[in-house]
Amino acid sequence: MTTTQDPYAAGSRETTEGRVYTVTGGDWDQTFGSDLTGEERLVVNMGPQHPSTHGVLRLILDLEGETVTKARVTIGYLHTGIEKNTEYRNWTQGTTFVTRMDYLAPLYNEAGYCMAVEKLLGIEIPQRAATIRLLVMEINRIASHLVGLATGGMELGALTAMTNGFRERELCLDLLEEITGLRMNHAYIRPGGLAQDLPPGAVESIREWLTVMPKRLAEYHKLLTGQPIWQRRLKDVGYLDVTGCVALGITGPVLRAAGLPWDLRKVEPYLGYETYDFEVPTADTSDAWGRYLVRMAEMQESLKLVAQALDRLEPGPVMVDDRKIAWPAQLSLGADGMGNSLDHVQHIMAGSMESLIHHFKLVTEGFRVPAGQVYVPVESPRGELGYHVVSDGSTRPWRVHVRDPSFVNLQATAAMSEGGMIADVIAAIASIDPVMGGVDR
Amino acid sequence: MSNDGGAPTPGPDGGQQGIGGGPAGGFRRGAFGVSGSGDTSGFGGLVRVEPGGAVALHSTERPYGGWFDEVTDALVEAVGQATYAAAVQRVLVDRGEITYFVHREHLLTLAQALRDDEALRFELLSSLSGVDYLDSGGPEVTPGRPRLHVVYHLTSMTYRRRIRLEVAVTAEDPHVPSLTGIYPTADWQERETYDMFGVVFDGHPSLTRILMPDDWDGFPQRKDYPLGGVPVEYHDATIPPPDTRRAYR
Numbered sequence: 047m048t049t050t051q052d053p054y055a056a057g058s059r060e061t062t063e064g065r066v067y068t069v070t071g072g073d074w075d076q077t078f079g080s081d082l083t084g085e086e087r088l089v090v091n092m093g094p095q096h097p098s099t100h101g102v103l104r105l106i107l108d109l110e111g112e113t114v115t116k117a118r119v120t121i122g123y124l125h126t127g128i129e130k131n132t133e134y135r136n137w138t139q140g141t142t143f144v145t146r147m148d149y150l151a152p153l154y155n156e157a158g159y160c161m162a163v164e165k166l167l168g169i170e171i172p173q174r175a176a177t178i179r180l181l182v183m184e185i186n187r188i189a190s191h192l193v194g195l196a197t198g199g200m201e202l203g204a205l206t207a208m209t210n211g212f213r214e215r216e217l218c219l220d221l222l223e224e225i226t227g228l229r230m231n232h233a234y235i236r237p238g239g240l241a242q243d244l245p246p247g248a249v250e251s252i253r254e255w256l257t258v259m260p261k262r263l264a265e266y267h268k269l270l271t272g273q274p275i276w277q278r279r280l281k282d283v284g285y286l287d288v289t290g291c292v293a294l295g296i297t298g299p300v301l302r303a304a305g306l307p308w309d310l311r312k313v314e315p316y317l318g319y320e321t322y323d324f325e326v327p328t329a330d331t332s333d334a335w336g337r338y339l340v341r342m343a344e345m346q347e348s349l350k351l352v353a354q355a356l357d358r359l360e361p362g363p364v365m366v367d368d369r370k371i372a373w374p375a376q377l378s379l380g381a382d383g384m385g386n387s388l389d390h391v392q393h394i395m396a397g398s399m400e401s402l403i404h405h406f407k408l409v410t411e412g413f414r415v416p417a418g419q420v421y422v423p424v425e426s427p428r429g430e431l432g433y434h435v436v437s438d439g440s441t442r443p444w445r446v447h448v449r450d451p452s453f454v455n456l457q458a459t460a461a462m463s464e465g466g467m468i469a470d471v472i473a474a475i476a477s478i479d480p481v482m483g484g485v486d487r
Numbered sequence: 488m489s490n491d492g493g494a495p496t497p498g499p500d501g502g503q504q505g506i507g508g509g510p511a512g513g514f515r516r517g518a519f520g521v522s523g524s525g526d527t528s529g530f531g532g533l534v535r536v537e538p539g540g541a542v543a544l545h546s547t548e549r550p551y552g553g554w555f556d557e558v559t560d561a562l563v564e565a566v567g568q569a570t571y572a573a574a575v576q577r578v579l580v581d582r583g584e585i586t587y588f589v590h591r592e593h594l595l596t597l598a599q600a601l602r603d604d605e606a607l608r609f610e611l612l613s614s615l616s617g618v619d620y621l622d623s624g625g626p627e628v629t630p631g632r633p634r635l636h637v638v639y640h641l642t643s644m645t646y647r648r649r650i651r652l653e654v655a656v657t658a659e660d661p662h663v664p665s666l667t668g669i670y671p672t673a674d675w676q677e678r679e680t681y682d683m684f685g686v687v688f689d690g691h692p693s694l695t696r697i698l699m700p701d702d703w704d705g706f707p708q709r710k711d712y713p714l715g716g717v718p719v720e721y722h723d724a725t726i727p728p729p730d731t732r733r734a735y736r
Contacts, residue, residue: 295672
């Protein structure tokens with residue numbers, strides 16, 4: 047064999063079965079020169095319909111080999127104009143719109159919106175309503191984190207994480223359905239309190255769920271946390287430190303995984319969070335692995351919060367006394383969701399004309415909210431969910447702007463994935479856990 | 488196709504005058520052409536008591552109370568009394584929140600000081616959004632009125648404080664300096680505000696539409712842009728807007 051002979055050329059030998067060729071790799075060095083990067087620039091479009099982009103998200107990636115040199119993000123495929131729509135509906139109807147933004151955390155949208163309206167009105171909600179709000183929001187947080195884990199796992203090929211995540215999430219949704227009448231988009235939290243009280247049997251169901259969930263969450267640690275593939279897919283992927291997070295406005299688990307214990311439930315408590323015993327989990331890895339651990343730990347903390355809230359439930363009203371604000375209808379849970387109770391319909395249609403007028407005025411026209419503007423942030427599963435609500439004194443919002451954490455956090459995509467491998471882009475985006483309904487609104 | 492009540496007469500094509508044929512005076516009233524009644528089903532402009540009301544008109548005199556004075560003093564010290572007086576038109580304390588109404592020429596100076604000064608430390612730009620206050624006189628667009636407001640919510644993670652800056656510009660000259668150099672998070676939020684309100688952020692690295700299609704005409708969240716009223720185009724088909732499909736009155 048001489049030095050000029052191609053060592054990778056297909057060799058052949060005769061066998062009893064015929065001639066067999068042995069094909070090895072081409073001689074790329076001689077064909078393309080030694081610098082294989084630098085010359086080739088490949089632009090790859092991913093999405094908006096792609097199973098691994100966490101929703102209708104479009105990525106435009108500049109690649110050199112498998113290395114991403116530039117990541118551009120295009121959004122807007124799920125834009126629904128909800129902010130504009132709320133300006134054409136009365137204050138109570140706004141709840142049913144905002145709940146559809148971040149559809150994995152509907153109760154946070156409702157709570158943020160209603161707290162903003164209540165701040166504009168200058169009213170305090172009853173204690174029981176506050177406790178139940180906190181309770182359903184923490185159940186919702188667990189459901190949301192489970193979906194983040196499930197879809198994130200699916201995008202990385204861990205299909206058991208997906209099936210298990212959705213299985214446990216279904217337990218959460220069953221609870222929320224029992225309490226609110228609907229699995230998602232509940233419209234349960236209303237300005238002034240709640241649509242209705244906890245139905246009979248709900249407390250027992252939640253207690254039973256509280257005994258099941260810790261075992262189920264422990265299974266995730268067995269399934270994923272110790273698993274080498276899962277670790278290697280997440281560790282050192284999607285790195286973003288505290289400075290980067292604050293500059294880009296990133297909040298929520300991503301910021302806490304960078305080491306800053308910034309959780310609005312602790313730093314700007316609302317609904318009485320300051321009186322509850324819970325921790326703010328953090329990690330110091332600033333990567334997708336840390337975010338996974340933070341979310342796992344947050345689910346445990348949410349279980350603690352739900353248990354404490356259950357213990358604190360005192361009988362009482364779940365809507366403000368003010369008849370000019372409180373929804374006049376008495377709602378009841380039916381087989382097909384929530385609706386007016388027959389007793390109430392009987393009362394207004396046959397019993398009291400004044401009640402009918404009151405019902406009609408409040409339901410069709412709505413209540414007035416004094417002019418002004420407020421900004422109310424709540425800690426949603428994805429970070430700071432802020433409601434900037436402006437009133438001009440009428441029965442409809444003048445402007446509702448939602449500072450959605452998914453929208454802001456998604457800006458970190460480029461910082462997290464440029465310079466890494468293309469497969470790690472998926473892990474990085476999954477670790478942000480954006481919900482496109484919230485991003486596009 | 489019949490109309491109930493005192494609705495306008497149908498046009499020659501069976502459509503509604505002033506609705507299907509384009510909004511009168513560039514302004515469309517009502518979501519589905521509702522007019523002349525105590526509209527209960529959509530936007531009818533029931534009450535227009537000084538849009539923005541307290542927000543647009545009033546101001547608070549010192550002392551503001553609480554930590555508001557500390558922040559204001561620190562801001563004055565950081566930028567100098569002369570700059571502060573020139574930059575801040577007025578201050579409003581309402582519902583436990585403080586708003587500084589700022590001239591756009593001095594926005595960057597203030598933001599830089601608010602972020603960097605040790606006594607201020609507003610590290611996080613929580614939210615940036617637009618509000619169209621239109622006009623107090625009614626649904627007519629008055630030129631020269633600074634109707635477009637850009638609202639900045641700043642958060643100090645060090646001191647756990649929140650303040651609001653507000654810049655007002657006219658629709659004819661909707662230019663505001665971009666905060667992307669100071670707060671990189673402003674990038675997408677400014678693009679959204681441009682997309683929805685047509686506020687042009689000078690100095691933004693790539694001010695393009697973000698939620699609406701690139702070739703979209705108009706700024707959807709301005710108050711003189713109707714809800715609905717836009718035909719939806721599909722391949723080889725156009726679906727007319729709901730208010731012109733059939734008589735809703």
